[in-house]
Amino acid sequence: MEKYNVIIIGAGPAGIITGVTAKKQFPEKSMLMFKEEDKGLVPCGIPYVFHKLGGVDKNIMGPKPFVDLGGEVITEKIEHVDFDNKTVKSSSGREFSYDKLVFATGSKVVVPKFIPGYDLNNVFYIKKSFNYIQQVYEELKTKQNIVVVGGGFIGAEVAEQLALHEDKKVTLVESESCCFSKAFSKDLCKIATQTMKETAIRVRTATKVEKIEGKDGKVNSVLLSTGEELKADAVIMAIGYKPNTELAQKAGLEVNEMGAIMVDNYERTKIKDVCAVGDCSQTIGFLTGRTDNIMLASTATAEARVLGHNLFGIRIKKNFNGTLAVFSTEINGVSMASAGVNDTNAIEANIEYVSATFSDVDTHPGTFEETKPLSVKLYASPLDGAILGGEVWGGKSAGEMINTISLAIQKGVTVYELVSFQIGSHPLLTSAPTKTIIIKAAEMIINQIAKK
Numbered sequence: 001m002e003k004y005n006v007i008i009i010g011a012g013p014a015g016i017i018t019g020v021t022a023k024k025q026f027p028e029k030s031m032l033m034f035k036e037e038d039k040g041l042v043p044c045g046i047p048y049v050f051h052k053l054g055g056v057d058k059n060i061m062g063p064k065p066f067v068d069l070g071g072e073v074i075t076e077k078i079e080h081v082d083f084d085n086k087t088v089k090s091s092s093g094r095e096f097s098y099d100k101l102v103f104a105t106g107s108k109v110v111v112p113k114f115i116p117g118y119d120l121n122n123v124f125y126i127k128k129s130f131n132y133i134q135q136v137y138e139e140l141k142t143k144q145n146i147v148v149v150g151g152g153f154i155g156a157e158v159a160e161q162l163a164l165h166e167d168k169k170v171t172l173v174e175s176e177s178c179c180f181s182k183a184f185s186k187d188l189c190k191i192a193t194q195t196m197k198e199t200a201i202r203v204r205t206a207t208k209v210e211k212i213e214g215k216d217g218k219v220n221s222v223l224l225s226t227g228e229e230l231k232a233d234a235v236i237m238a239i240g241y242k243p244n245t246e247l248a249q250k251a252g253l254e255v256n257e258m259g260a261i262m263v264d265n266y267e268r269t270k271i272k273d274v275c276a277v278g279d280c281s282q283t284i285g286f287l288t289g290r291t292d293n294i295m296l297a298s299t300a301t302a303e304a305r306v307l308g309h310n311l312f313g314i315r316i317k318k319n320f321n322g323t324l325a326v327f328s329t330e331i332n333g334v335s336m337a338s339a340g341v342n343d344t345n346a347i348e349a350n351i352e353y354v355s356a357t358f359s360d361v362d363t364h365p366g367t368f369e370e371t372k373p374l375s376v377k378l379y380a381s382p383l384d385g386a387i388l389g390g391e392v393w394g395g396k397s398a399g400e401m402i403n404t405i406s407l408a409i410q411k412g413v414t415v416y417e418l419v420s421f422q423i424g425s426h427p428l429l430t431s432a433p434t435k436t437i438i439i440k441a442a443e444m445i446i447n448q449i450a451k452k
Helices: 013-025 043-050 064-068 130-140 153-163 186-197 246-251 297-310 343-348 398-410 437-451
Strands: 002-009 031-035 072-075 078-082 087-090 095-103 107-109 123-125 145-149 169-173 202-204 209-215 218-224 229-231 234-237 241-243 274-276 326-331 334-340 354-361 373-380 387-394
Touching: 002 013, 013 031, 013 064, 013 297, 043 130, 043 153, 064 072, 078 246, 123 130, 130 234, 145 153, 145 229, 153 169, 153 186, 153 234, 153 326, 186 202, 186 326, 186 334, 186 343, 186 387, 218 234, 326 398, 334 398, 354 437, 373 398, 373 437, 387 398, 398 437
Parallel strands: 002 031, 002 095, 031 072, 095 274, 123 234, 145 169, 145 234, 169 202
Antiparallel strands: 078 087, 087 095, 107 241, 209 218, 218 229, 326 334, 334 387, 354 373, 373 387
């Protein structure tokens, strides 16, 4: 039996960053990572293989940085874990022992078995599998009428990319009244949905798929709750993901109500020397303190860096006390991003807030050819002015601007402090320093608080 100081099950973002960080901190430790396929994918890049990247091979991610540091990788599936004897068994029957074990098994697609016809040929899913997505990519080349089910980030982005092919007719079906409803406020959802409607995508909101019809075992139409029947030779299901925890549960690990492995603030399970990180592990909301279900590579890698440093004892304090979901996307040239509280989730969590929106452009002067509109909506506490959330939309700088807002939320920055926020500005890169949109929104909130 081969023995390792650390065994990591999974080679997605969480597994790779755990391994890289741990190997840098503890180079003398032997570490082994298991992955199920030779090639891996950048999860967030999957939609873009269908047009912008022009192929699956341009979206490859793998554990090379871990290997370069001296880590070992085996392409086999782990079939059994024995916590008592601290061993794992692979699909080939080989056994390995460990001092520390990390579950980084990620997430898997939700399969809507409640929709008749879900299992017909040419019903596809956006699985985080190179081999599977390669197959889907090839299959969709010949498909002309495609229905995408689900108006979240993956569904919307896949639909947009497929609709850029002139020979394809793409319809997006979303059960909520607008797309991106789980991440954005109602106002930004409306902006996002309207932006999608301005593309070649046929958008059907407030609509459910009642049934997928087939002929000779293959999809040929989709029946909607409105009574409309869509011709289809392919259906793409993008209705979400759930933690991939079957192996962990089989081994005896405890999971929460969402099926995620229960861990403490440092990703440790209740079993000694066993940790879980990334999509397969539970997350707690930064502001609500409640269990949530955030599955983002950015969240996974943040957890993984903390785990990598602290795998053999607490060396650095975990400086985020909960998951702050930071989302961003771009549809039809419009960037949209959010972090923390918004109008929708604040009501659900009973969080009091004040908000303000300020709009301008992302250059100064605003007469450059590449100038784009840029808007921000800030959310803050009405008591002390602490930043609770934000949304940004317009030009590409929205993606990094939301990261600034995210840091402000995590560090408890207030709107009063933002007034003296020292910025760098350049005509081609930022809005004018006289009307920086984050600062202007903060000033508007200060005025609101002063009037209370």
